[in-house]
Amino acid sequence: MIVLGLEGTAWNLSAALVDERDVIAEDHSTYVPAKGGIHPREAAQHHAEHMAKVVRSVLSKAREMDRMPEAIAFSQGPGLGPCLRTVATAARALALRFDLPLVGVNHCIAHIEVGKWRTGSRDPAVLYVSGGNSQVLALRRGRYRIFGETLDISVGNALDKFARSVGLSHPGGPKIEELALCAKQYIPLPYTVKGMDFSFSGLSTAATEAARRHELADVCYSLQETAFAMLVEVTERAMAHAEKEEALLVGGVGANRRLGEMLNLMCWERGARFFLPDKGFMGDNGSMIAYTGLIMLKSGVVTPIEQSKVIPLYRPDDVEVTWA
Amino acid sequence: MEIGRGAEAVVTLEDGRVRKSRMAKGYRVPELDRQIRQERTLRESRITSEARRFGVPTPIICDISCYDLFMEHIAGSKLKDVITMELAEQAGEVVGRLHSGGIVHGDLTTSNMIVREGRICLIDFGLAYHDPSIEAQGVDVHVLFQTLASTHDRSDELRLAFVAGYRRTHGRWEAVLERVEQIKARGRYL
Numbered sequence: 020m021i022v023l024g025l026e027g028t029a030w031n032l033s034a035a036l037v038d039e040r041d042v043i044a045e046d047h048s049t050y051v052p053a054k055g056g057i058h059p060r061e062a063a064q065h066h067a068e069h070m071a072k073v074v075r076s077v078l079s080k081a082r083e084m085d086r087m088p089e090a091i092a093f094s095q096g097p098g099l100g101p102c103l104r105t106v107a108t109a110a111r112a113l114a115l116r117f118d119l120p121l122v123g124v125n126h127c128i129a130h131i132e133v134g135k136w137r138t139g140s141r142d143p144a145v146l147y148v149s150g151g152n153s154q155v156l157a158l159r160r161g162r163y164r165i166f167g168e169t170l171d172i173s174v175g176n177a178l179d180k181f182a183r184s185v186g187l188s189h190p191g192g193p194k195i196e197e198l199a200l201c202a203k204q205y206i207p208l209p210y211t212v213k214g215m216d217f218s219f220s221g222l223s224t225a226a227t228e229a230a231r232r233h234e235l236a237d238v239c240y241s242l243q244e245t246a247f248a249m250l251v252e253v254t255e256r257a258m259a260h261a262e263k264e265e266a267l268l269v270g271g272v273g274a275n276r277r278l279g280e281m282l283n284l285m286c287w288e289r290g291a292r293f294f295l296p297d298k299g300f301m302g303d304n305g306s307m308i309a310y311t312g313l314i315m316l317k318s319g320v321v322t323p324i325e326q327s328k329v330i331p332l333y334r335p336d337d338v339e340v341t342w343a
Numbered sequence: 344m345e346i347g348r349g350a351e352a353v354v355t356l357e358d359g360r361v362r363k364s365r366m367a368k369g370y371r372v373p374e375l376d377r378q379i380r381q382e383r384t385l386r387e388s389r390i391t392s393e394a395r396r397f398g399v400p401t402p403i404i405c406d407i408s409c410y411d412l413f414m415e416h417i418a419g420s421k422l423k424d425v426i427t428m429e430l431a432e433q434a435g436e437v438v439g440r441l442h443s444g445g446i447v448h449g450d451l452t453t454s455n456m457i458v459r460e461g462r463i464c465l466i467d468f469g470l471a472y473h474d475p476s477i478e479a480q481g482v483d484v485h486v487l488f489q490t491l492a493s494t495h496d497r498s499d500e501l502r503l504a505f506v507a508g509y510r511r512t513h514g515r516w517e518a519v520l521e522r523v524e525q526i527k528a529r530g531r532y533l
Binding site for chain 2: 164165170205207210214215244245251255256258260261280281282284336
């Protein structure tokens with residue numbers, strides 16, 4: 020089966036065509052703000068403007084290979100309302116135009132499923148970290164349950180905020196990672212874990228304060244070390260609590276090599292296995308939506324047009340996992 | 344003899360006493376690692392004893408060294424494995440007493456409550472702290488409700504049973520539960 024997937028919950032607009040085995044085609048266009056952070060309406064306008072080009076590029080490749088989609092999948096949420104609506108409108112139009120079934124996909128679950136698909140992980144505790152989300156999840160009784168999550172902002176948001184406050188341009192994460200490599204010392208910053216939950220807003224502010232008195236490289240390093248230690252600790256707690264022998268890292272912040280290294284060490288120390296998808300599948304991408312749509316469809320899930328309204332606060336545990 | 348291994352500590356039984364040793368974690372920088380282990384060991388020894396003054400059953404602490412804690416052995420089952428509506432209600436009473444005393448546990452889960460002869464004993468105070476605020480107690484209860492939802496069937500009923508016990512022992516129960524609803528709505532995408 021071949022599915023066309025559309026993703027555009029935040030920065031990145033992406034369309035992809037996949038079958039059970041691999042990605043057939045993918046194209047994307049990323050919104051870049053003139054300054055500061057993401058502006059939802061501007062991002063949505065960007066998506067609307069580039070939708071036709073991105074979809075056409077994927078479909079033309081499909082035509083060349085004579086492998087046309089048999090269903091349309093789109094990310095229904097969570098995400099920024101205006102962006103979600105733009106993508107959903109395009110998905111509905113395509114489904115109606117080509118008379119294909121439509122599947123609304125939960126964006127968080129798509130990150131998890133594509134990660135499992137690409138790495139071969141079977142039953143992991145998942146650390147999902149991005150600009151909008153920071154969660155630790157695991158499958159239990161037919162749903163991805165949230166074991167821990169941020170009590171305020173996501174880790175990606177904390178890194179971005181700090182980066183902006185010290186004058187680093189967007190995206191801040193990779194620049195912080197690079198600077199951290201030149202650090203000479205660790206500066207203590209607030210470490211906030213509450214049970215299985217964590218909090219990043221105080222840490223981001225403290226790092227901004229520290230940057231006034233210390234070398235920027237040292238602060239970048241200390242911010243990463245502290246934030247990631249919190250995430251790894253909670254992932255380990257979830258593994259112990261849910262009795263999982265695997266950990267999987269997904270989401271845009273997952274592209275940070277230090278975070279992957281720390282999780283790998285944690286797993287090694289407790290005799291568990293660690294799975295890290297290729298970088299191309301870490302950030303938001305159309306393939307994850309297409310693939311998750313595909314396995315959902317094969318398990319019998321279809322989203323009728325009248326139920327295809329976007330869900331900006333869509334929770335992963337709202338979705339019954341019918342395909343596992 | 345090893346009797347338990349959690350995410351952060353190994354628990355062994357030595358001469359009838361429990362020894363809880365916080366392990367070094369290779370993934371975090373040594374300064375942070377030492378600081379976390381030391382601070383939590385000290386915190387746990389202090390607050391475990393203090394909680395008893397408010398009528399919260401906890402193990403008796405015998406001795407403490409840098410990263411090790413020696414305490415009374417509570418032979419029982421984790422609440423996680425034996426939970427009933429009655430026990431959930433009793434958990435509510437115990438947590439209510441703790442909160443009335445101005446103590447926040449910091450890691451309330453059904454694995455951190457041991458049931459011995461039908462009585463719940465609260466353990467693992469490594470993340471506990473003093474905070475009489477509604478916000479801190481709200482997060483504490485929120486963390487527990489999350490475990491109920493992720494770990495147990497009939498979590499809605501268990502939550503209600505917990506509340507029935509909690510309101511009996513904690514004067515400000517209503518404000519705390521209101522806050523739990525607000526906390527739930529935070530930290531979400533947008």
